[in-house]
Amino acid sequence: MASPNVSFDTLPASIRKPGKYIEFNTRLAVRTLPANTQRVLIVAQSTAQGAQPAGQPVAVFSDDEARILFGTGSIAHAMVKAAIVSNPYLQIDVLPVADDAAGIAASGTVTVTGTAASAGVVSLAVADSSVRIAVAKGDAAAAVAAALAAAVNARAELPVTATAQTGTVTLTARNKGTLGNRIPLALSETADGVAAEIAAMSGGQADPDITAALAAVFGGGHHIIVSPYTDQENLTALRTHLDAVSHALEQRGAIGVCGLTGTLAQATTLAGQINSGRITMALLPGTESTSWQVAAAYAAQIAGEEDPARPLNTLPLTGIVAPPVPRRLSRMEQETALHNGITPLEVAPGEIVRIVRSVSTYTLDPQGIDDIALLDVTTIRTLDYVRKAVRERISLRFPREKLSARTAPKVRSEILDVLVKMEELEIVEEVEANKSGVIVERDSQDPNRLNAKIPVDVVNGLHVFAGRIDLLL
Numbered sequence: 001m002a003s004p005n006v007s008f009d010t011l012p013a014s015i016r017k018p019g020k021y022i023e024f025n026t027r028l029a030v031r032t033l034p035a036n037t038q039r040v041l042i043v044a045q046s047t048a049q050g051a052q053p054a055g056q057p058v059a060v061f062s063d064d065e066a067r068i069l070f071g072t073g074s075i076a077h078a079m080v081k082a083a084i085v086s087n088p089y090l091q092i093d094v095l096p097v098a099d100d101a102a103g104i105a106a107s108g109t110v111t112v113t114g115t116a117a118s119a120g121v122v123s124l125a126v127a128d129s130s131v132r133i134a135v136a137k138g139d140a141a142a143a144v145a146a147a148l149a150a151a152v153n154a155r156a157e158l159p160v161t162a163t164a165q166t167g168t169v170t171l172t173a174r175n176k177g178t179l180g181n182r183i184p185l186a187l188s189e190t191a192d193g194v195a196a197e198i199a200a201m202s203g204g205q206a207d208p209d210i211t212a213a214l215a216a217v218f219g220g221g222h223h224i225i226v227s228p229y230t231d232q233e234n235l236t237a238l239r240t241h242l243d244a245v246s247h248a249l250e251q252r253g254a255i256g257v258c259g260l261t262g263t264l265a266q267a268t269t270l271a272g273q274i275n276s277g278r279i280t281m282a283l284l285p286g287t288e289s290t291s292w293q294v295a296a297a298y299a300a301q302i303a304g305e306e307d308p309a310r311p312l313n314t315l316p317l318t319g320i321v322a323p324p325v326p327r328r329l330s331r332m333e334q335e336t337a338l339h340n341g342i343t344p345l346e347v348a349p350g351e352i353v354r355i356v357r358s359v360s361t362y363t364l365d366p367q368g369i370d371d372i373a374l375l376d377v378t379t380i381r382t383l384d385y386v387r388k389a390v391r392e393r394i395s396l397r398f399p400r401e402k403l404s405a406r407t408a409p410k411v412r413s414e415i416l417d418v419l420v421k422m423e424e425l426e427i428v429e430e431v432e433a434n435k436s437g438v439i440v441e442r443d444s445q446d447p448n449r450l451n452a453k454i455p456v457d458v459v460n461g462l463h464v465f466a467g468r469i470d471l472l473l
């Protein structure tokens with residue numbers, strides 16, 4: 001006798017009382033692809049003034065909220081602000097971490113000498129913010145230094161605090177660790193008779209280890225994790241975490257994002273040490289913005305693009321300061337960056353910082369052979385989305401399915417439907433050509449298991465157009 005084509009969840013076959021019984025089946029209701037909203041997690045240091053306990057993630061919706069939760073001027077606060085400026089419509093969670101117990105805060109100095117022979121202005125740039133004080137004729141160096149320190153401390157959002165003594169202003173990073181060494185400082189003064197000399201931020205040591213913090217959000221389901229830390233140890237911890245949550249048994253695909261403001265050589269060396277298809281690093285040498293602000297703004301733009309296959313080329317990092325012309329990456333330097341797993345940022349008309357091409361740090365396979373399989377960040381994001389769409393469709397259609405000879409064809413049909421819909425959205429292509437390669441079969445060892453092979457031809461980005469112009473006389 002043929003197997004029944006209709007099965008029921010709530011109506012047993014043993015009913016004997018006459019009647020017309022109808023149940024509802026919602027498993028076939030969803031015929032579309034799942035949404036691809038991106039959740040961003042920022043892992044960064046807070047200060048003692050922050051209300052949110054370290055190690056406990058929290059959703060954040062505004063700059064003002066970040067001030068209260070993580071402390072005004074903290075690294076976490078600065079990253080939230082940069083992300084929101086770059087993309088105001090983000091879903092942001094922040095995992096605050098405390099300064100390392102052995103950490104040392106970076107410091108820099110402004111040394112003022114002389115007595116003002118005329119009125120003028122002293123301007124101090126700290127990262128992407130400026131502090132100005134007026135200098136009156138006759139002001140001594142000690143008075144100028146004291147006024148400058150007071151002006152710095154009046155700006156609580158700055159990443160440094162200040163003290164003044166006998167004409168020297170000492171600037172100290174709010175958070176301990178090496179990140180403070182990267183806070184840019186610049187100085188100018190216009191009062192005759194007054195001279196000022198600046199010493200760059202230095203001496204910061206011991207960043208916090210984010211391994212334990214990441215373990216606390218292992219099941220958080222975040223799609224993009226932003227780290228201000230670019231030391232090899234923390235990036236290796238981030239890579240390990242991303243590989244774990246994205247594993248075939250966990251299936252919560254995620255990528256990591258970092259920002260770099262140093263040299264191209266430093267960046268390419270770091271990318272080679274990480275070599276991960278799930279980590280992308282954006283490089284903008286010479287900017288007055290901090291590297292963690294660059295990371296947050298870059299991540300915000302990635303999160304804003306829900307189509308996983310669409311390239312991020314030309315997207316603006318609003319709020320990030322354009323570096324001076326001599327520090328900008330040249331055309332060949334950008335090419336070098338892209339060949340070595342670094343995402344170069346460039347300055348477009350209007351002094352707007354934009355993404356050139358978003359690539360991962362993965363350049364070599366386990367044998368050390370050049371490999372472009374995961375070159376573009378869009379590739380791994382597309383694969384994560386395909387996995388999510390197929391898994392959710394199978395879960396919806398077959399929550400309590402029996403495994404018979406008829407099951408595999410039904411499962412295969414649903415997989416093909418998902419792929420066809422993705423092809424309509426230009427996320428994958430050549431579905432018909434690869435149709436024969438979609439195989440669903442019973443496992444030879446486990447009688448309760450189906451195995452599937454799903455060939456996926458991801459849609460690539462249009463990054464290069466090459467043409468030849470033939471001169472005809």
